[in-house]
Amino acid sequence: xxxxxxxxxxxxxxxxxxxxxxxxxxxxxxxxxxxxxxxxxxxxxxxxxxxxxxxxxxxxxxxxxxxxxxxxxxxxxxxxxxxxxxxxxxxxxxxxxxxxxxxxxxxxxxxxxxxxxxxxxxxxxxxxxxxxxxxxxxxxxxxxxxxxxxxxxxxxxxxxxxxxxxxxxxxxxxxxxxxxxxxxxxxxxxxxxxxxxxxxxxxxxxxxxxxxxxxxxxxxxxxxxxxxxxxxxxxxxxxxxxxxxxxxxxxxxxxxxxxxxxxxxxxxxxxxxxxxxxxxxxxxxxxx
Amino acid sequence: xxxxxxxxxxxxxxxxxxxxxxxxxxxxxxxxxxxxxxxxxxxxxxxxxxxxxxxxxxxxxxxxxxxxxxxxxxxxxxxxxxxxxxxxxxxxxxxxxxxxxxxxxxxxxxxxxxxxxxxxxxxxxxxxxxxxxxxxxxxxxxxxxxxxxxxxxxxxxxxxxxxxxxxxxxxxxxxxxxxxxxxxxxxxxxxxxxxxxxxxxxxxxxxxxxxxxxxxxxxxxxxxxxxxxxxxxxxxxxxxxxxxxxxxxxxxxxxx
Numbered sequence: 001x002x003x004x005x006x007x008x009x010x011x012x013x014x015x016x017x018x019x020x021x022x023x024x025x026x027x028x029x030x031x032x033x034x035x036x037x038x039x040x041x042x043x044x045x046x047x048x049x050x051x052x053x054x055x056x057x058x059x060x061x062x063x064x065x066x067x068x069x070x071x072x073x074x075x076x077x078x079x080x081x082x083x084x085x086x087x088x089x090x091x092x093x094x095x096x097x098x099x100x101x102x103x104x105x106x107x108x109x110x111x112x113x114x115x116x117x118x119x120x121x122x123x124x125x126x127x128x129x130x131x132x133x134x135x136x137x138x139x140x141x142x143x144x145x146x147x148x149x150x151x152x153x154x155x156x157x158x159x160x161x162x163x164x165x166x167x168x169x170x171x172x173x174x175x176x177x178x179x180x181x182x183x184x185x186x187x188x189x190x191x192x193x194x195x196x197x198x199x200x201x202x203x204x205x206x207x208x209x210x211x212x213x214x215x216x217x218x219x220x221x222x223x224x225x226x227x228x229x230x231x232x233x234x235x236x237x238x239x240x241x242x243x244x245x246x247x248x249x250x251x252x253x254x255x256x257x258x259x260x261x262x263x264x265x266x267x268x269x270x271x272x273x274x275x276x277x278x279x280x281x282x283x284x285x286x287x288x
Numbered sequence: 289x290x291x292x293x294x295x296x297x298x299x300x301x302x303x304x305x306x307x308x309x310x311x312x313x314x315x316x317x318x319x320x321x322x323x324x325x326x327x328x329x330x331x332x333x334x335x336x337x338x339x340x341x342x343x344x345x346x347x348x349x350x351x352x353x354x355x356x357x358x359x360x361x362x363x364x365x366x367x368x369x370x371x372x373x374x375x376x377x378x379x380x381x382x383x384x385x386x387x388x389x390x391x392x393x394x395x396x397x398x399x400x401x402x403x404x405x406x407x408x409x410x411x412x413x414x415x416x417x418x419x420x421x422x423x424x425x426x427x428x429x430x431x432x433x434x435x436x437x438x439x440x441x442x443x444x445x446x447x448x449x450x451x452x453x454x455x456x457x458x459x460x461x462x463x464x465x466x467x468x469x470x471x472x473x474x475x476x477x478x479x480x481x482x483x484x485x486x487x488x489x490x491x492x493x494x495x496x497x498x499x500x501x502x503x504x505x506x507x508x509x510x511x512x513x514x515x516x517x518x519x520x521x522x523x524x525x526x527x528x529x530x531x532x533x534x535x536x537x538x539x540x541x542x543x544x
Contacts, residue, residue: 038367038370038371156388156389157388159383159388159389160388162372162376163380163383165367165370166366166367166370166372166376166377166380167364167365167366167367167377167380168365169341169361169364169365169366170364170365170366170380170432171380171383172341173339173340173341173357173359173361174383174384174436175383175387175388177388217371220371221371221373221416222371222372222373222376223370223371223372226371
């Protein structure tokens, strides 16, 4: 037992770093994912993950495979796309899904062009799929900063975020915070995707955001417990994914996301609001 | 008589077409006014204009100082699938008092429970909002208005989908507000209800057809005039020249 579950984390510092990074990412990204899901923006994370590619590519072209410039590049482009798409949906008739699709497709095409201009496909694979087992100090500090910013923003804006999801027109009638909280939230989405991309890659960092959230939806009736459960599922998936990849010598990013995928499928079937519970309880009912 | 609301040559609309046209008048503090008129006559638009959700094309709405507005819209943007309980929905009404970061106290909780019981939803506080019926949800939203403790209350078709017994209870609540010197404007379609309970009425047909004592306002000749109003937009309608205030650029519909 010890040898299987604890020894890898105790003996190898790269495993400790990977675990620390993945736990911080889970605590930050999973609640963000819950709100993305509740706002029916589940695919937004996916779109944003593609959108940050040109920023990372510019950082890579200028500085090589360095975490800080690539991250800042991704952050800048991500913010431009998020704010641009958000502004189009707030101030024109076009809905957010369409404006975001437009912005991210432009950005993605640009990014692929940049990467293929000078990089080899190996580098592209690195940007797309990340390496959680090679988190250096810079990457860990960055993830820690994003973790703190996310938690503080969520704590401060929690009530507004819930109100904006539950009844946006009401929030507009009592407060001007609606637009502010929307953009803060989009900013958090970008931050957490960028935070995850060194560890998990741009494509898979969405998985750690959305899969635990989607799984938690099958168990909870309220937002706060849903966020807590999503974080727990995220952490558990991270640790089990790391162990799986260590013992089976498999890439860690996909292993983590697949663990979260297993949690999702289990919740889908066995959750208190999952398939079995809803199908069985339909026949039993109380008179009032 | 102090004015709670003053309309000065107020024109509200969409895409350059007037929906409320050159409205003038005042709403006194503590008055209870029914806003009536056909579909598309500008009732909801007026509510949006007063609450500040829609900017005037020209003219202005002046709300007197220290007025706190509560607005119950006709078409709520409420997301019913959101995982929230009735009490969470009603507690949004604490926003004007507690804002973003203020703690919700035990006293606030009593306010919430009292509001729920006032609309006949005792015991519903832990129910998920996606399990409520349309009328129950409307009552929960009414409870939220109660919690807001506003002194200018805008109700847009508040009794939609609400059963008769509850309408009676809610009307009693509305009249109680008037006793507390709160100003109420309610968009309504039921003329009998208006005649029975609302002392003042505003009859809209894009323009104010009549405004004043309910019995006078709802006289047959006024209602006939209001019915003849044409609700469609007319792309060939002349540009309004009733006054040449800056920014006044909306099309008029010809009166059919």
